[in-house]
Amino acid sequence: MTERPATYCPDCGTVLAQRSFEGRERQYCPDCERFIWQNAKPCVGVVVRDRNKALLIKRAIPPDVGAWASPGGALEPDEPPALGAARELREETNLEVDPAALTLLDTRHSSLNEKYVLSIGYVVDYSHTDGDVAAASEVSDARFFTLPEAQEIRDQMRDYTRVVNSFEHWKKGNQTVVLG
Template sequence: MGWTVETDAVTHCPTCGAELGDRETSDGVRPHCAACDLTIYRNPVPMARATVVDGDDLLLVRLGVGEDAGKWALPGGRIEGGEPPRAGAARELEEETGLSVAPADLELLGDGFLDFGAATMVSFNYAAPADAASGTAAAGSDAAAARFFSRAELRDLDAPFRASGRDQLLAALDAAGAD
């Protein structure tokens, strides 16, 4: 059995507290606790993000904290233990924008990968139609702003999208227009 961590800076065993050494594995050298025979693996942390699509517009948030503060992204965050990705995306959407959707109303757009150096995350990205959402869009939680972007604004927005590429967002608008 191994533990998964999101940083390279692990020096002590999360189980017994002993100082870690190294162990050669089939995947390379990994931190290892000789006291309790625990091997530590660095795997990405799962997160979920969601947007609401309203005709030719979709919702993004301006990140308010962290190294990406000021960038526009899909509302989202870490999935909690035992929480399905769709439920996490719906929870995060409400926390960050005030809009509530049922997890079943979210359609998968795709996935993404974030590398923060010491920590990495894998993201499940969803969209829901505006008629499935209730509430009023406003920045909440760790978002500095929340607003709908048109297809033209999205194409002209000179910013990287964390956990979702512009192609996934444009595909969400295309799918909404096909209905």
């Protein structure tokens, strides 16, 4: 399994061939006689809501240095999504949250340079967190934005739709939103 299309077998180093399987062309190792699957990377994000505001972080590391986003990142291989979301929130903002306090907000699938990401979004009320908001090592700023303020920096945001969904989430009685 790889995040990006492989050109060589990760086990034996043979140049991969194309082979049709289930109606799609797939990477195939003729020496190992097996398919090399390209799977989406599972990621998580958390929108922390404080009444009419949402917590955003400004990224200090690639990708998208300087972009605003909800706290989040890649899951560890053995990590359940809610636990990973709580870890990412702590690592990026200094806020602690019980994973059980997180509510599923949305799911998204996206791609960039042939790397596919499956992102699971959560929302939590600020009152369910502990600690003081502080920018950690992966971020240069962390602060709350109203929806109009978020709209002003929309072009600088990685996950504007998720943040807007968090505002709609509370208006519509906390319903989960699933996006393609």
